Amino acid sequence: MDNNMRKDFFGPQGDTTWNRQRLLKTYTSFKHHEMDIRDRGGVARLIADLKPDAIIHTAAQPSHDLAASRPYDDFDVNAVGTLNLLEAARQGCPESPFVHMSTNKVYGDAPNRLNLVEKETRWDYADAEYAQGIRETFAIDNSMHSIFGASKVAGDVMVQEYGRYFQMPTCCLRGGCLTGPNHSGVELHGFLSYLIKCNLEGRTYRIFGYKGKQVRDNIHSLDVVRFMDQFIQHPRVGQVYNLGGGRSNSISIIEAFKLIEGISGKRMHYKYVDENRRGDHVCYISDLSKMREHYPEWDITKGLLTTFEEIRESWIDRTNTSR
Numbered sequence: 001m002d003n004n005m006r007k008d009f010f011g012p013q014g015d016t017t018w019n020r021q022r023l024l025k026t027y028t029s030f031k032h033h034e035m036d037i038r039d040r041g042g043v044a045r046l047i048a049d050l051k052p053d054a055i056i057h058t059a060a061q062p063s064h065d066l067a068a069s070r071p072y073d074d075f076d077v078n079a080v081g082t083l084n085l086l087e088a089a090r091q092g093c094p095e096s097p098f099v100h101m102s103t104n105k106v107y108g109d110a111p112n113r114l115n116l117v118e119k120e121t122r123w124d125y126a127d128a129e130y131a132q133g134i135r136e137t138f139a140i141d142n143s144m145h146s147i148f149g150a151s152k153v154a155g156d157v158m159v160q161e162y163g164r165y166f167q168m169p170t171c172c173l174r175g176g177c178l179t180g181p182n183h184s185g186v187e188l189h190g191f192l193s194y195l196i197k198c199n200l201e202g203r204t205y206r207i208f209g210y211k212g213k214q215v216r217d218n219i220h221s222l223d224v225v226r227f228m229d230q231f232i233q234h235p236r237v238g239q240v241y242n243l244g245g246g247r248s249n250s251i252s253i254i255e256a257f258k259l260i261e262g263i264s265g266k267r268m269h270y271k272y273v274d275e276n277r278r279g280d281h282v283c284y285i286s287d288l289s290k291m292r293e294h295y296p297e298w299d300i301t302k303g304l305l306t307t308f309e310e311i312r313e314s315w316i317d318r319t320n321t322s323r
């Protein structure tokens, strides 16, 4: 289900029609439903009719900035739309696993209050407790989330509640930096994809604060989907997982410059802006222990080097740029 609301949110650049057409052409069993998840009755009828074996809910208003200017639309899609899907699932297919894409922004800016150490090329957690990153038990309140983060919290908590209260097989995946060769990174979203594109095209990349030492853990889309598949095969009730690349796939901006320069042989051009983005995490690494413990068959299969190479190859193909 997708009503192409991304086009309404982001203008023609956000139009997802190309992807729908690609899917229809590539997979004969793929069916598209032009459905708005805010349409409570329509969603209920469709789910009752289809009785799907599993639901993966990724429809959202995904931008911090836009949420502040369209708070009703943001909440209606992210919170109420999620409730519509959950209730439709409870009525139509309560046994079917329900996977919800949440976000690590549910932790708000609280990760910035952790003790950090400044290393030569990155910030890192100072306390041993966070050696593997942030766990699912990290507090979600007493921090600033942005309007978007708050509507995602509402959806996240409701997905957990439909699990616990109604014993439905639901989970929230609190995603961080999800990326891969099909990512269309732009300056405000999708930093790795955008950074690699800048290197390829010799464009100037702007670093916003934190000395370029801010750290993110990156997960390849294939490993995201592999985890969803594991959950659907062996569902649990009302679970939450921090879905990221973990410490081994963590990298700072200046470390990412070095890595892409080594792959491409092209120098990275950048400009330092001495002001961080509001609420931007200084260091965010997901602790993957719970995912590994619950799903021992799952692990990260795509390391940073492979992910960088795949993104670069894809940009070369998509933009017809020379190597």
Ligand SMILES: NC(=O)c1ccc[n+]([C@@H]2O[C@H](COP(=O)([O-])OP(=O)(O)OC[C@H]3O[C@@H](n4cnc5c(N)ncnc54)[C@H](O)[C@@H]3O)[C@@H](O)[C@H]2O)c1
Pocket (backbone or CB within 6 Å): 001, 002, 003, 004, 005, 006, 007, 016, 035, 036, 037, 038, 057, 058, 059, 060, 061, 062, 077, 081, 101, 102, 103, 104, 174, 175, 176, 177, 178, 179
């Ligand atoms: N991309 C990331 O790095 C990232 C990180 C953390 C969490 N997430 C979460 O993953 C999910 C997917 O994110 P994305 O980056 O693919 O966003 P996206 O904007 O590319 O995809 C969302 C899709 O939902 C559709 N949609 C929006 N409103 C709708 C409505 N009312 N009815 C039906 N469809 C509607 C849009 O048309 C779009 O195709 C979101 O929940 C987002 O918060 C993404």
